Amino acid sequence: MRFLGLLFLVSILPAAELPRIWDDEALKDWATPIAALGVRPGHYSAAEYYAIPGDNLKTYPVYHPNHEPKGYWDWLQKQKPQPLVDAAKIRSARDWATAGERAFEDLDNLLFRTADPKLIARARDPEAFKNAYLLPDGSIIGNRWVVTEQGVMLSERECSLCHVHFDPNGKVHFGGPAGVEPAGPTDRNPAGVDLVPLAYTRFFPGDTFLQALWRSYTVPWNPDPRVEALKEKLTHPPGALFVGDPGTFARFHGSPWAQTKVPDLRVIRYSRYIDATATHRMRGAEDLARYAAFVNGADPMTFGPHEILTPEQRQIRVRYADEVLYAIGVYLMSLDAPRNPNPAPKSLRDAGQKIFQREGCVTCHTPPNYTSGKLTLAQGFKPPADHPYAEDIVHLTVATDPELALRTRKGTGFYKIPTLRGVWTRTRLLHDASVASLEEMFDPARLKPDHVPGGWKGPAGDRRGIPGHPFGLSLTAEEKRSLLAFLRSL
Ligand code: HEC
Ligand code: HEC
Incomplete structure (x- = not known):
């Protein structure tokens, strides 16, 4: 009994201890x-x-x-x-x-x-x-x-x-x-x-x-x-x-x-x-x-x-x-993302998963976490070869608005690859929340200068294109439907 009690204590102690923050x-x-x-x-x-x-x-x-x-x-x-x-x-x-x-x-x-x-x-x-x-x-x-x-x-x-x-x-x-x-x-x-x-x-x-x-x-x-x-x-x-x-x-x-x-x-x-x-x-x-x-x-x-x-x-x-x-x-x-209680039919999701693979999404949004955990470059940033995070840097840019990553005091030069788990619950997408839905995200019309962003528009509420992340922008309507069904099941 005493031995079991000790084992129990050992198993809980490390987690219960308060580290110095x-x-x-x-x-x-x-x-x-x-x-x-x-x-x-x-x-x-x-x-x-x-x-x-x-x-x-x-x-x-x-x-x-x-x-x-x-x-x-x-x-x-x-x-x-x-x-x-x-x-x-x-x-x-x-x-x-x-x-x-x-x-x-x-x-x-x-x-x-x-x-x-x-x-x-x-x-x-x-x-x-x-x-x-x-x-x-x-x-x-x-x-x-x-x-x-x-x-x-x-x-x-x-x-x-x-x-x-x-x-x-x-x-x-x-x-x-x-x-x-x-x-x-x-x-x-x-x-x-x-x-x-x-x-x-x-x-x-x-x-x-x-x-x-x-x-x-x-x-x-x-x-x-x-x-x-x-x-x-x-x-x-x-x-x-x-x-x-x-x-x-x-x-x-x-x-x-x-x-x-x-x-x-x-x-x-x-x-x-x-x-x-x-x-x-x-x-x-x-x-x-x-x-x-x-x-x-x-x-x-x-x-x-x-x-x-x-x-x-x-x-x-x-x-x-x-x-x-x-x-x-x-x-x-x-915590973890909640599961979608109303997923699309399996055949549609399976078709979407194939498109997700075919379009190369998996290289960045890698299963099972739907992110590789890595960092992409803001457009225009060249990290030094001895950057402390060199191992995590993907030498690619998705070319979204580089302002935050290059011009502000949050300007590390990177945008991290977000997980797509729970993306079905998000009504704002991209780092600046300019996109309001997955439909808008994969609509090539969002690139045009007269686009009205569904999400954040800027302090003056301007019309503007939402640049970058060109992946999945040339799908047929049917392909887009299946890709979105798949994404909404993650
Ligand atoms: C080269 C790496 C890369 C590839 C390939 C890629 N993505 Fe992304 N994705 C990113 C990065 C980086 C962001 C965040 C960019 C930002 O916030 O400015 C992002 C953002 C997203 C978002 C918005 C998530 C959110 O919460 O803001 C979705 C949805 C998404 N990607 C889906 C896809 C799909 C579907 C594909 C394939 C068609 C794909 N991505 C291909 C790197 C990639
Ligand atoms: C005034 C609004 C506001 C408050 C208050 C706030 N946050 Fe945030 N939080 C944000 C915003 C906006 C971001 C995104 C910042 C960025 O990406 O640069 C963020 C980002 C984060 C992140 C990073 C998430 C990620 O995906 O990288 C964590 C963790 C976080 N907040 C935790 C907290 C905690 C814990 C508190 C309370 C102590 C808190 N926040 C208070 C607005 C807020």
Whole structure:
């Protein structure tokens, strides 16, 4: 018995142990060199990172005032701060994943927290909830309450604010691909109270909102006049600059003119790199944990000799506890694409599979993962022979819009080959979400300059061709039908 008990312990211990997330050794070769500079972006040392305390606080739903359960507000005032992830209760990898699901869905952005009585009152006023998308319990996607030592604060969801998928029945799946589901709900305004401007000026202390916006995207070694103009005046509504389409967001280091698709995190396990341009390696749960920290302030924004932030802004000011980050990493690694419950008839899928092979799709979207995990070159990029990822580089370009991969601070020079698993759930395709369906993707008309992209069009909503990825563009109608049937079964 004792022996069996010991075996049991040995089998669960390694997975239950909490690794140190911000680890100097692991960070050394984590970020990908910027193509134009040939250097990896800088990062905080573990000593700098751990010099501030880690946050680990449970958050609570903000309900549409007409749906708030009776007595909820008073009950909330009486709660004591609780950990979002309680590491003491975790015994196995499964426990980490379960805790991680809660953390991924409920995590709030530390820079959004506010005790401002005016904002709190607004979050309880039905006026602020017009067109808000309601979850089945009557709560909203945007704001969350956080019980802190200083009392109840208003905040906003972090990961799940963007990583939210609506299926055709209008059901919400956090972590799934963002975008517009034709048959889904049309009103999906996430937030009751918009805390973004507040968070921006906190993230970039000393900056006006416009300066903060400019700083998010400016590229000192290759300035884009459209980004530089933002310092002086808002050239487009903030909505179009951040979220030009329900499926995109212009993250720090990207650009409002080269937005990125909010991708399906349920298939991240098939990636060897993170982000469309492979900005970081993806070696497992710990790298995903690091990435969650990175997008939340663990980022000094230094690129060789170029510093984006002022000395005051370059100090790390917030971080999540390691157990919160690791739980999220383990959870994301545990996910997989859902199977299509209504696949096309087998004969059609089989015919499609043959076309998939015949057209050479398999060389890049290689089964069984439907990606080789490798990196293609953005049009115009020649990587040095001694590039650290030389083994993973396919010396081919699919010639999609090279702007993100060459001109932004996400500019590694690469586009990773995405997995096609679960592609049937995506309503936005390509790194910039410009394509809205598989039909559009394999329609040669999308190449023409007068095409109106079904997905992201650019901040000005322009007509433009969607270049590149020329594969499968000259199929007959029948061949296309079978190829799509096959793709929708993956
Ligand atoms: C403001 C919107 C937003 C928030 C908040 C957000 N993400 Fe993302 N996320 C994105 C976008 C957009 C991308 C694509 C970036 C790119 O390709 O360069 C992305 C990419 C990713 C990727 C890479 C996926 C892939 O296929 O390479 C991971 C992993 C990820 N996010 C995890 C998280 C986690 C964990 C959180 C919470 C800590 C989070 N994100 C918060 C918008 C967001
Ligand atoms: C040379 C490698 C290569 C070949 C061959 C190739 N692809 Fe791709 N595919 C890519 C890359 C790289 C992307 C992402 C490009 C981007 O985002 O800019 C992509 C994107 C896609 C997407 C969009 C996925 C998404 O979520 O954005 C689909 C669908 C797709 N490919 C299907 C196919 C099919 C079907 C074939 C064959 C007819 C094929 N591909 C051939 C490399 C390839």
